[in-house]
Amino acid sequence: MTDLELKKFKKVLKDENLRLTPQRVEVFREVCNSEEHREAEEIYLALRKKDLNVSRSTVYRTMDILYKYDLVERMDIGDGKWRYEHWLNCHHHDHLICIRCGTIVEFTNTQIEEIQKDVAEKFNYQLVRHVHQLFGLCKQCRKMPISVN
Amino acid sequence: MTDLELKKFKKVLKDENLRLTPQRVEVFREVCNSEEHREAEEIYLALRKKDLNVSRSTVYRTMDILYKYDLVERMDIGDGKWRYEHWLNCHHHDHLICIRCGTIVEFTNTQIEEIQKDVAEKFNYQLVRHVHQLFGLCKQCRKMPISVN
DNA sequence: GTTCTTATTGAGATTGAATCTCAAATGAGA
DNA sequence: TCTCATTTGAGATTCAATCTCAATAAGAAC
Incomplete structure (x- = not known):
């Protein structure tokens, strides 16, 4: 996660009157530091593996925020699960x-x-x-x- | 439902050792006689409305067969539901x-x-x-x- | 730093589309 | 008509995602 990415995230939270919590930051960091197209569950498990115990609910809720405010891109390949990829500084593809x-x-x-x-x-x-x-x-x-x- | 459509359906069932049941025919007829992009649940309800009581399970199972053997096209617009459209004699779009x-x-x-x-x-x-x-x-x-x- | 208000978290319940289970019913070949 | 494997229907189950609500914590005001 670059400083710019964190700064943008903080700006979104501030602008939308959402609080900057450690859980939200950890979820965003996890997404930023991967080039994969991952499901919410995978992000949840990746965090657990690092002993960053953010609840499943919070992961889903944070992904909703990140998507809503255009900090991640998400795709559906027809298997009923959203896959997320970090998006900042990337172009449409x-x-x-x-x-x-x-x-x-x-x-x-x-x-x-x-x-x-x-x-x-x-x-x-x-x-x-x-x-x-x-x-x-x-x-x-x-x-x-x-x-x- | 045209004769040709019914004939093709019967051929698929025969070729795949699947039985020709009234329920399967009603589901296929319902799909053929609509130009919409409908969900399994909508097809199920449309049949009920016509007093053709095919169970929800059978509708889902029949749609699987129709899709598997290329008698319907299906699409996912990202809301977690498959939408079906009748496909015979149509071209890709x-x-x-x-x-x-x-x-x-x-x-x-x-x-x-x-x-x-x-x-x-x-x-x-x-x-x-x-x-x-x-x-x-x-x-x-x-x-x-x-x-x- | 302390207080206060309100948003957020976490655990578990709930939703909804789709699939599975299994006893009863029924195609269809002999 | 008989036989038997397939199919049906009702309800249980699955799984991703969302909701609920009590406990917790962010952050503004002082």
């Missing part, structure tokens, strides 16, 4: 997801972004956000034979 | 979703499809499927003032 091993890689494509705008305009929709996920087999998984189990 | 009223319209764009293939290739992913959803305000909802409730 979409995802390639391996359906076998779960590896998630990020991509950006300005051409697609442009066409999306055209499509929304054509249908008279005011575009707010989008979800674009490519599911497939990653380089490693393509090579492996299909398991019968 | 993506969705524009109004974040206020929930209206879903379909779009296709061959250019985006092409770029997707390039992106997957660039990352050495074997593309299997994709999710592309544009969220925004539809023509009607753009005009309405934001409610404070």
